[in-house]
Amino acid sequence: MSIPNHTLQVELRGGVEDRSYPIVIGRGLLADLGAFVPALDDVPVVLVTNDTVAPLYLPRVRAALGTERKVTEIILPDGEDQKDLTTASHIWQRALEDRHERRSMFMALGGGVVGDLTGFAAACFLRGARFIQLPTTLLAQVDSSVGGKTGVNHAMGKNLIGAFHQPEAVLIDLDTLESLPDREFAAGMAEVVKYGCICDPQFFDWLIEHTDALRGRDGAVVADAIARSCAIKAEVVAKDEREGGLRAILNYGHTFGHAIEQVMGYGNWLHGEAVACGMMIATRISASRGWVPDALVERLSDFLDAFGLPVAPPSEMSAQTFLDAMALDKKVDEGRIRYVLLDRLGRATLVNDVSCEEIAEAIA
Ligand code: NAD
Numbered sequence: 280m281s282i283p284n285h286t287l288q289v290e291l292r293g294g295v296e297d298r299s300y301p302i303v304i305g306r307g308l309l310a311d312l313g314a315f316v317p318a319l320d321d322v323p324v325v326l327v328t329n330d331t332v333a334p335l336y337l338p339r340v341r342a343a344l345g346t347e348r349k350v351t352e353i354i355l356p357d358g359e360d361q362k363d364l365t366t367a368s369h370i371w372q373r374a375l376e377d378r379h380e381r382r383s384m385f386m387a388l389g390g391g392v393v394g395d396l397t398g399f400a401a402a403c404f405l406r407g408a409r410f411i412q413l414p415t416t417l418l419a420q421v422d423s424s425v426g427g428k429t430g431v432n433h434a435m436g437k438n439l440i441g442a443f444h445q446p447e448a449v450l451i452d453l454d455t456l457e458s459l460p461d462r463e464f465a466a467g468m469a470e471v472v473k474y475g476c477i478c479d480p481q482f483f484d485w486l487i488e489h490t491d492a493l494r495g496r497d498g499a500v501v502a503d504a505i506a507r508s509c510a511i512k513a514e515v516v517a518k519d520e521r522e523g524g525l526r527a528i529l530n531y532g533h534t535f536g537h538a539i540e541q542v543m544g545y546g547n548w549l550h551g552e553a554v555a556c557g558m559m560i561a562t563r564i565s566a567s568r569g570w571v572p573d574a575l576v577e578r579l580s581d582f583l584d585a586f587g588l589p590v591a592p593p594s595e596m597s598a599q600t601f602l603d604a605m606a607l608d609k610k611v612d613e614g615r616i617r618y619v620l621l622d623r624l625g626r627a628t629l630v631n632d633v634s635c636e637e638i639a640e641a642i643a
């Protein structure tokens with residue numbers, strides 16, 4: 280049996296049932312799936328992946344599931360454009376045709392697109408089927424697979440249709456990172472450093488110290504960075520599962536980032552790239568308010584730059600362009616744009632009073 284590097288728990292004990300679940304981080308986990316997923320036994324499986332990930336990792340998952348079990352394998356074309364109701368409907372069709380029941384386990388093998396879509400399909404299937412996350416991108420491992428936000432895109436915007444539906448386990452097989460392109464790895468690293476900025480100054484310092492090891496994908500250092508990121512996310516989700524307040528801090532850099540993704544056209548900037556740039560804007564505004572030192576802006580910028588992440592917004596975007604795009608974002612609260620700033624390194628705060636002038640100064 281593979282020995283995990285780390286095992287964490289997302290504690291969700293409120294309500295009628297205990298919905299807590301493990302996050303297991305280590306090598307060789309996909310091939311040893313049954314050992315880490317609670318009550319998998321002979322449960323039928325709806326296994327969803329895409330045509331990039333399938334040739335790389337599907338065979339080991341299939342082998343781990345054995346030959347006796349009913350497995351409905353769904354291999355989607357790669358791409359964010361699959362994250363829609365049409366594809367969700369295709370998953371439901373296949374699951375119904377194969378006579379799956381609510382006890383069937385949906386499995387998401389892939390990045391955030393497969394994870395969000397499969398989780399959403401599971402949330403709606405027979406009013407809520409079981410599911411687990413097998414994330415294969417760094418971004419999915421440190422962010423999207425944890426916390427139960429599932430959903431699809433709508434013509435009117437990204438992630439507008441969805442449900443909170445927690446997985447029963449998240450298995451992070453570090454071996455999958457070996458095939459991940461550098462650009463995708465860097466995009467995930469933006470979310471990693473986000474956790475240091477908003478919750479943990481020691482983790483931020485540790486990341487800066489280990490920049491070279493992280494860039495070189497040193498296995499033990501990357502595993503520790505993933506584990507700390509997941510631990511922070513698990514803690515925030517445990518306190519505020521449905522984003523009544525605190526969970527919104529996880530959107531650090533995202534309000535500006537979503538504006539960039541929207542204006543530049545989805546897919547041209549990766550989500551993590553837009554978040555990197557968004558965090559720079561939010562950190563500059565925090566610094567100009569005197570809440571964090573100017574040196575922090577430089578340290579964050581150097582870290583992001585080391586991974587080739589963008590630290591300056593596209594030249595065609597003015598402060599007004601940002602404001603217009605952000606007004607359409609989900610994070611608008613009673614008509615006011617909600618921003619996450621830092622009132623010190625490691626502590627995020629929500630505000631709704633950022634002026635056009637402050638944005639203009641931060642993007643200059
Ligand atoms: P993605 O799922 O599109 O994956 C990026 C690319 O990497 C794809 O081409 C994919 O096929 C490929 N890939 C995946 N694993 C690989 C591997 N091991 N080796 C080689 N290639 C691999 O993108 P993503 O960045 O993982 O996720 C982005 C999505 O996640 C967006 O839809 C975003 O809205 C969503 N998201 C959700 C949450 C949440 O809380 N639910 C949080 C952040 C982002």
Ligand code: GLY
Pocket residue numbers: 422423425426428526529530
């Ligand atoms: N990715 C933000 C959240 O899960 O709340």
